[in-house]
Amino acid sequence: MNNISTVEVAKEKLDQWLCNGTVAPGAKLPSERELGDLLGVKRMTLRQALLNLESESKIFRKDRRGWFVAQPRFNYNPKSSASFKLAAIEQNRVPSWGFIEKSTVADYPAIVEPLFGEEPHHPLYRITGWGALDNHKVFYHETFINPAVAPGFIDKLGDLSFSQLWENEYKKKLNIQKLAFRPTRISGDACKVIGGSAGTPIILVEKHRADNNKNIVQIDIEYWRFESVDFFINL
CATH class of the missing domain: 3.40.1410.10 (Chorismate lyase-like)
Structure with a gap:
């Protein structure tokens, strides 16, 4: 599996968690290390998947605090x-x-x-x-x-x-x-x-x-x- 498809697979899994309400709006996502372990992907692959979700306004970052699920707009x-x-x-x-x-x-x-x-x-x-x-x-x-x-x-x-x-x-x-x-x-x-x-x-x-x-x-x-x-x- 090439790197692009790996990123897409990781993004789809994360997106599914968000759609299913596994992590509630406004709640903090697990750390990048934990997410990488859960998804079985390398850190750079995970980071690109997170950035893709950020660009779609589904998650956001807080400085030094990690990633959070976006609230309703x-x-x-x-x-x-x-x-x-x-x-x-x-x-x-x-x-x-x-x-x-x-x-x-x-x-x-x-x-x-x-x-x-x-x-x-x-x-x-x-x-x-x-x-x-x-x-x-x-x-x-x-x-x-x-x-x-x-x-x-x-x-x-x-x-x-x-x-x-x-x-x-x-x-x-x-x-x-x-x-x-x-x-x-x-x-x-x-x-x-x-x-x-x-x-x-x-x-x-x-x-x-x-x-x-x-x-x-x-x-x-x-x-x-x-x-x-x-x-x-x-x-």
């Missing part, structure tokens, strides 16, 4: 006014989230320059956080806000949602003016927070939020685990 409409919490509950998922850092930064990516409009550049508010489904972190976000438009935003945020604070404190109801999606690879803070291995493929979502005068006042950069989500937009 989250249906996410990034233009919807429904919050992540409400959307998750509607899909019978258990959502959780948290902020990591709220700070003022003078060093920021060029992607957020639309926040300035015609103003000179100056420090911005940067808020980082994460979202999870069924105790599994599925995205990391960076949010940038112009302090000139929303003075004291990071001090007033607390545990409120962004939309709550904008409406209650600044009397602004925001609309999404621009959405951009692109595949990339995980690194840096996102890698640490959502537990991926360096270089793991992820989906970057860039959102520009504007007030009723179409002034961009908030830019979100979200990094989603690619096996965790299906994006859709109702037209």
Whole structure:
């Protein structure tokens, strides 16, 4: 049997375990050494079979923790006014989230320059956080806000949602003016927070939020685990 067919046989056996529910969604697979022994294949063959299943979003890796069975994919409409919490509950998922850092930064990516409009550049508010489904972190976000438009935003945020604070404190109801999606690879803070291995493929979502005068006042950069989500937009 050649190497390609051996990889396919190992993949089919693993896939059958997943389909039969031998390992539940979200559960950890046995170690690669144990899997190799169970399947009677060499480590390189097993690794290729695992990578093939990862590319099909059936399993995923957590850095230094091993392989896990993918959970059901989250249906996410990034233009919807429904919050992540409400959307998750509607899909019978258990959502959780948290902020990591709220700070003022003078060093920021060029992607957020639309926040300035015609103003000179100056420090911005940067808020980082994460979202999870069924105790599994599925995205990391960076949010940038112009302090000139929303003075004291990071001090007033607390545990409120962004939309709550904008409406209650600044009397602004925001609309999404621009959405951009692109595949990339995980690194840096996102890698640490959502537990991926360096270089793991992820989906970057860039959102520009504007007030009723179409002034961009908030830019979100979200990094989603690619096996965790299906994006859709109702037209």
